[in-house]
Amino acid sequence: MSDEIILRIAQMMIDELKLEDVTAETFDPDIDLIDEVGIDSMDLATIALIIRDEYGIRIDEDDYPKLTTIRLISRYIEEKLKTAQENN
């Protein structure tokens, strides 16, 4: 599940932020998205909307600062999905 989500988030980043010279497979899931890729809060909000559409979860605005890598975003999604399953 985790690898699948990582690849999907990487593809979202590439598509939405029009990143070049990288594919979902070559996108380092541990690269710092803010310091090294240069994404900002508006970019992250856009990605959060796509994630909401695909996974049915909300990313709280207060949580943006924690989501600095694709791996961290992926873990966040998994945890939210797990909590949702437990609550059902």
Next chain:
Amino acid sequence: MVAVSQNYTKNEWKFSEIIADPTVRARWEKVRRYFFLRESTYDMTNRCNIRCEGCYYYEGAKQFAIENRNMGAWRRLMDDEKQRGITYVVLAGAEPSLVPELCAICFQAIPLGAIATNGLKVIPKSVNYKIHISVWGNDETSLKTRNAEHMLARQIKNYRDDARAVFVYTFTRNNVAEAYEVTQTLAENKCRMTFNVFSSPVRYEGCLRHTEESLRQTGYTMAELMSIYPDTVIFSPYNIVAHTHPLSLHGLYSCSYPRMNPSADIGLGRSFRQYRTDLTWDRSASCCVPDTDCADCRHYAAGSAVVTARLFRHACDPDTFKAWLDYVDTYLSVWVMDYEKGANLCDGPVQPPGDWARDIRG
């Protein structure tokens, strides 16, 4: 102003559904091209050629900073700012037109920006930033609150036919009705204008401070002026909601400037600085209108960042998202050279999303 009832009964909207409407998608694509803008603000000089009641510059410690007029120091600051990722500068206090050589240095380094001025001294055309000219009522009121004669006529003479110029009418508790004659004069002179709402400096309890009733009157007046002078007024129904609501911008949207936002990880909390004239900055005082009372802040500059930053919460249904798009389209038109505002997507007001209503109820 009473909010229109939402046209949609569905509980959850997907973002892809909201932007499936071609008009909405086109506007979204138009505004998102400017997500790269990262601002900071700079006090340019301690001096001003007039002295206005309620001026936020002459509150707090920043007015006592020792002016640095060394052009090399300013050039280095701007180069460093660019390195830091700043793509947009706002040159403000106290009166930037008194130091045009410093404005020119900023423009050479970072070509996107705006200057807040009283408009009494022309800023050279070579500084191709947006020029925001502050208007606080008709000439009689200006004489009383700003101690300057024939202010509007002088401002228009200086900036008529200047594509950089946007006249910013600040509604106070006392000048709401005067907005009609001022707007008419600006329209007759083919000037563009937008609206601001007086936001009290900390501890200010003077006669300009708004009441709920004056905010309501301001909202009605704004709506009427938008309707009478659509080619003159750059605004949207959602701007009216956001800036005349009984709650401040911070109360409605939770301000994202460093002064109210402890996170330095991303967004404004990370990149925004407000430099004093000695080229120092203080995180605890950093916002676009320092020394303004956050509980009374409805400032147009603050809203441009604070409302815009709340993209996620506005993407909850088509009406709310359209309202946000109108707001961002308005802000870009006011702040970015050569950006043209489209027609508003919302005809009427939409309530802001978020927790504010629950917070009011307790």
